[in-house]
Amino acid sequence: MSVTGSRRPASLPVPTPSRSGVALLCSGESGDSFDVCLRLSRDALTIQKLDVVCTDGSEPKANSRSPETTGGRRFRPQHQGRSGAQRARRHFKDLQGPSRRSDGETVRRGRRAEGVFNLRLRTHKWSVRPSTVNGINVEHCTHQEVVHLLRTAGDEVTITVRYLSEVPSFLKLPLGSPGLDQNRVSSPLFNSGFHLNGNNTAPPPSPSANEPKYEKRWLDAVCLPLQMARVSRQRAGSDKLRSNCFELFSPDASSCSVLQFCSAAESSDWLQAIAANIGELTQESIKMLNKSSSSDDQIVHMGWVCEAPENSAPCRSSAFRFLALRGPYFYIFRRPPVGATDWGKPETTYNLYEVLFKVHKLWLAEDCWLQARLFLGLHGSPEQPGGDPLCFSILVGHGQSHTFRVELASDLATWDKSFQRAVFLEVQRVGSKSYMCSSQGSVVSFTLDFGSGFSCSDVTSKAVLWRYKFSQLKGSSDDGKTRVKLLFKNADSNQIEMKELEFANLTAVLHCIHSFIAAKVASLEPGFLCGQSLATHISS
Structure with a gap:
């Protein structure tokens, strides 16, 4: 086919930046972390959790374990000469020792006032609350009261617990089910040789044709839209930066996810990929708003930053702000403006030609080409060597100023270029x-x-x-x-x-x-x- 004289189309399709991978999703409330599958698309980040689904056979039995239902655990006398109550007391006594989370923080187990215990089954951990002991409700009892009840329970103890945090997928199997399809995926429950109802280590019977079959699958759990979303490596309530994890917030900050990766390099790659998609969506929003705005009210740039406290207020913690360069003003918002009413209610506004933009001192690179690559947007380092944040200041009238921090060096370059352009357009206007x-x-x-x-x-x-x-x-x-x-x-x-x-x-x-x-x-x-x-x- 000849292409001589063919014209280039007005617009070419831009490939959607997408990727997938595995990370740890950290829970801020319980401190637990579990594996998740990340699927990044142009508009959203989907977080998938491993779950058990029924793939064949009859309907699953109703007696199944889930975070909202209770499951029983029975301790029976064993040949070692130790009664079930003794084993139960020893089991809960072991829970009082220190344990180490994946992030290295040492915690105490079994000492919480509300009676929450962290149980450990080989490499699988989940949090449960004792509901009943031999039929006696202990949900409002203290740890000492539960231990006393176990000591006086007799030779056989039945404990009913309620799952509070993420439950391993194999615990969601119905009681008495044949387990997961061994041809598709192995079951941690049967591989561990431990069963909730007794110590029978024999392999499970082969499922019949009418019995349900189960397998593990990654199922969508959370879908975070990237439009006006923000990412942060900063620890909550602190000015310190994380090295191998970051937090992704929804636009209204109603939901957030802390994602931890194996290395700082992998965390940096994901951070840049998510930030790039957020930046592209923001530019599309700017173009749409500018089409319906006058020539004197055009948006040059907008986005999330983290405002650092001033020296005069050391007790203040850092806070996220949404900045916008629009028309004659420099806007500071607490959250992204959605409609015309929101644009009329900023936290602070300044005249652009009366504001001075100042980039904080950058590091002195050994290779001068590194600085050139940074300016051209070719260098992908998210932070300076040594962990110093990337910051810029806005100097305003009467000696006042605002200091803001960004996550990526490319963000710092973008804000600097955009500010120079916005001031130039405003002075000409x-x-x-x-x-x-x-x-x-x-x-x-x-x-x-x-x-x-x-x-x-x-x-x-x-x-x-x-x-x-x-x-x-x-x-x-x-x-x-x-x-x-x-x-x-x-x-x-x-x-x-x-x-x-x-x-x-x-x-x-x-x-x-x-x-x-x-x-x-x-x-x-x-x-x-x-x-x-x-x-x-x-x-x-």
């Missing part, structure tokens, strides 16, 4: 900005004009006292409070002339001067916005 100030005891109006530069005029007569271009500004100094000295070069005499002004909000004025000069340079050099921002910060 407003054209000029005037501030009231005092000079030599007189009230004057100081004006920044994108086309003509600096000017100062009398408030009453509107007469222009002096005017200079942006290129004539040779230096400046200020006292950090209200006064600033601007040094201009006279075009005719080539002499330096000093103009001293006093402002009520000096910081906002200095930031505005910086924004107008940067926008002027960008207008003269088309590649300024593409070649500056983070690359300038790195080289300096």
